[in-house]
Amino acid sequence: REFWDVLAALASEEGVTIVVATPYLDEAERCNRIALMYDGQIQQIGTPAELRNSLGLHRLEVNTPQLQAAEQVLTEASESKSIVDVQTFGDRLDVLVNDPQIGEAEVRELFQQHHLQAATIELAEPTLENVFVTRLRQQGSAPQSFEFPRSRGGNRDISKNSASDLAIYSHNLNRNFGSFQAVKNINVEVRYGEIFGLLGANGAGKTTTIKMLCGLLPESSGDISLGGERGNLRSSELRRRIGYMSQKFTLYDDLTILQNLEFYSGIYGVPRRLRREKIDWVIATCGLEGRETLITGQLPGGWKQRVAFGASVMHEPDILFLDEPTSGVDPLARRQFWKLINDFARNGTAILVTTHYLEEAEQCNRMSFMVAGEIVTEGSPSQIKASQPGQLIEVITDQTQAASNLLKQQMESWRVSIFADRLHVVVDDPDRDIPNLRSRLDAANLTVHSLRPIPFSLEDAFIGVVQRSAHATPKEPQPS
Structure with missing residues (x-):
């Protein structure tokens, strides 16, 4: 995260043009513009927001204790007009749909038809991974799946x-x-x-x-x-x-x-x-x-x-x-x-x-965060994100770098991070801190285009856990 903040400052304050090559699409979210490449060709180019909007789909996060059965039911229905893609993501399913209301209704109806336990469903933005994979699948570029040849007299039955x-x-x-x-x-x-x-x-x-x-x-x-x-x-x-x-x-x-x-x-x-x-x-x-x-x-x-x-x-x-x-x-x-x-x-x-x-x-179904050789938290991805104190705020202004510099002077620097044309800011008391954020930016003559609460990502949760732990002070390099 510090590395990306340095790159953002170089680009904004020194006028440096930076080209980053990465296979990690959550990392690409921090870039101002992105070219999605596959098989030696640029498939699509635009800002993160433009790429997500071009998908024309919506993402539903479906939480259910019957993940495998639910995935099978929804995958079989994925050729319907509403459900486009289904993927297991740790303790939840990510379901891409054409229309969020119709899609949610169809998911709930399928759960009821197949006697699955009621699910909690939340609407979320599509990820760049959704954009990239969906586009390549539409072109027929998805790798072919082959069933694993399971136990035929080899190892003992697991x-x-x-x-x-x-x-x-x-x-x-x-x-x-x-x-x-x-x-x-x-x-x-x-x-x-x-x-x-x-x-x-x-x-x-x-x-x-x-x-x-x-x-x-x-x-x-x-x-x-x-x-x-x-x-x-x-x-x-x-x-x-x-x-x-x-x-x-x-x-x-x-x-x-x-x-x-x-x-x-x-x-x-x-x-x-x-x-x-x-x-x-x-x-x-x-x-x-x-x-x-x-x-x-x-x-x-x-x-x-x-x-x-x-x-x-x-x-x-x-x-x-x-x-x-x-x-x-x-x-x-x-x-x-x-x-x-x-x-x-x-x-x-x-x-x-x-x-x-x-x-x-x-x-992962469950995970532990390690810091300086110690485990500092454990749980499912949803549990860890839900356990974070305070609120994550997305801030879009006319001068992203200037807004970042200002807020880092007035609060702990780890609470502020640049994501392309917007900021992620962690606050402890949303009712008190959101108006304060807006007033600080207004006082510096920075125009606020958007300021809204968003869910914690696992990265935001990890940074928060690390910084709040007793091990936030710098450590000497450690062998791993």
Whole structure:
């Protein structure tokens, strides 16, 4: 966030033209104009508001305890005139509709027809991800989905694990590097069929934690249970029940794609009679048919990530660790990634994801925020956002940078952030602070075009939690 504030100041105050390339569409929301590129061509260009308006659709956030059944019902209805797209997003469904009133009525009617529990439905702005993915789907560019070839005499049936059983457990987990304490009293509980997110900035201790939880790094103190096993977390039997996708290293760059997949199917114990089918699934899912003899090091980072994910799940693990899984992956591939991740979770796999990409973290059922080696909050995405004190205000003025500079002088700087042509401002008492905001801007001869409350994003919640915690003071760099 500080980095983007610096870029905004450079552009506004120094007249610098800045071009940013990014696969992260929540990051692109901060740009004044955006060119959406795919397959070597610019598909669309405009301001964030123009791109969202061009979609001509509305987004409904549907919260229900019966997510899987609801997604199936609404997806089957998505060829109707009203419902256009349905996607699971952690503890909710995102439903794109042509008309918000008609769409909400149709969702409620479908819930009633299929005897699903009543849902809470909120109208929200479409995201840039909605814009990009919908446009590419209309062009027929969406990657093809292939059903995963499930258990055919390979690993033990993960459905034997109860959803109430703990797959991953730690209590008061600590890790010291000399005199430096990288991880401090971490408590984690992840059940089978659950997607759990471990969020934090670079250096927060996420990777150190995940390495201890999966037995790659010994803990300094604390208790760990993995798949019901304690003590020897490196046994060959337990290894075959675990999938691990590393942040920096999973594939061997000097091997071909096929050689990498053959190697991992071997070390994960996939029976020989099943290996060809599993490898073919990975290659087809990645869109690499006919290119499996390419040297892996020649692949772009996003493609390499997709192959690495396939390598980590061929053996149908009971427990799956994903360390920054979609780093550098384009929006279409990222959606495909999460469709697969959700499919594994629904078939009983316990999944622990680390990420600092906060829009992606919305895909998790539950999550913890890590700051300086400690967990500072935990809950579902909706719970964490709803628990934030105060209110997030969107402010649009005629001089965004000047308004930002003014408000940062008068309140804690973390409360003010630039998002393209608007500001996000966190206030504690909306009834008192909203009139004060307007009067401050008016007194500085800044014209206010819009000033309205908006829901907290997960990024806003994360910044608030971090800044309000006892660890808001600067820390020395930490290994992760």
